Amino acid sequence: MSAPVRVSPLLDAQRSQASKWTQPEGMQSVAAFGPGDAAHLHQVGIGDLSFRRRAGVKGTGAAAWLKSLGIETPERPNSWLRMPDGTLVLRLGMTEFLVEDVPGGGHAARMQATAPSHGVYPVPRFDASLVIAGREALELTRQTCAFDFATLSPQAQTVAMTSMVGVGITAIALNGSDGLRYRLWCDGTYGSYLWSTLVEVARDLGGGEVGLDALGRIAQV
Amino acid sequence: MKLMTCPINGTRPISEFVYWGEIRPAPDANTCTDDRWADYVFNRNGAPGVKKEWWCHTPSNTWFIAERDTEKDKVLRTYLHGDDK
Structure with a gap:
């Protein structure tokens, strides 16, 4: 694998958990955290899509x-x-x-x-970009944000700019064949904190971090 | 929970906002007296009442004006600069 030309703003927070790496769009990103990635995604999974330009x-x-x-x-x-x-x-x-x-x-x-x-x-956009998916995704947002994500309609294509665990974020809801998911963007310098906090809450809900391999099509669209 | 209504982003917890003080038109620095300028720079009006204030919704960096009764701590209305009709 050649040297990456871009580095995810979440790299430091993910480095110790990653088991397999990849370089989509030239950015060093986590392909897999472990064998539980797919199960996390079913319950409540958090993925890093910062690699998208x-x-x-x-x-x-x-x-x-x-x-x-x-x-x-x-x-x-x-x-x-x-x-x-x-x-x-x-x-x-x-x-x-x-x-x-x-x-x-x-x-x-x-x-x-x-x-x-x-x-x-x-x-200039140096965002940390996340996706939250799974049946407990809404519950995760309820525990971390005062804004009601249930009002984010994929049909109405609404953008919410709000504060999640004290970090200013931009959020949208998307529909997929596997259900509703949320995309978040925040300033990259706050990314590690946001990622670590969301992963901690997601683990309490039976989920956790998900690598790009398990995200599959979610990472592509 | 205290709430504030951003004209663009809607009603949100007050923790998403910062207060930036009462709107105070600046005197012309070239023509006003030193006393008038010093009053503008150093003094603030602390008397309770209805005031126009600058507020900012920080996640979106939306600056707007809130008319607030500081005696009753009630926000009467909010609007963008230039939308004061």
Whole structure:
């Protein structure tokens, strides 16, 4: 395996638990924590999707600039959409956007390589990005956050920016064949604390951390 | 639990917000007297009553104005800067 060019902000918190490593999108990430990964995912599993490439932009000209790059934007503040190629586009407040590629996607790289126009300000994104899945996922959020995640509707495509265990997060709910799951983003420097705390609570609920191998398609879409 | 309503993000626990003080228009530093400027810089109005205050919803960094009765500790309304209709 060649040397990674990117490192997950959660690496230090995961290093001692990992049993197998991988490098999606050039980022050193955990492929497996142990034989219990799949069982964790069924109960309540937390995965690290920080490897997915993302870029941010804000300003009154941001929506038009993204459109010129072929990136669709949600109409409503605090909402999200998924483009036909799987790219997630989140509208954070009125004029800020977070774009996250699916593996192999090129929108984030194109945004970073294109000079911003008038009224467009790049927002560096070094997020820790998590997914919470499993039948106790909602219970995990209830124990760690005052915001009611049950109001996050995948159909309404709502974005919530709130505080979870004292860390500012952005959250959405997604539907999958395996049920509802939540995607979270937070500043990478708080990532290890958020990860460790959520894993601790998840273990109390019979779940825990899940590597990318067990996440499978959840890590890809 | 105390609650505050962000005009963009809705009603949330007060722990998600920071208070940034009463809105106080600054006097023109080029024309006002030293006493007037010193009063603006150093003094604050502590009398209870209805005040317009800056608040920020920290997870989204949304700055807004809250009209709050500091005598009864009641938030009367909140709105974005420029939406004071």
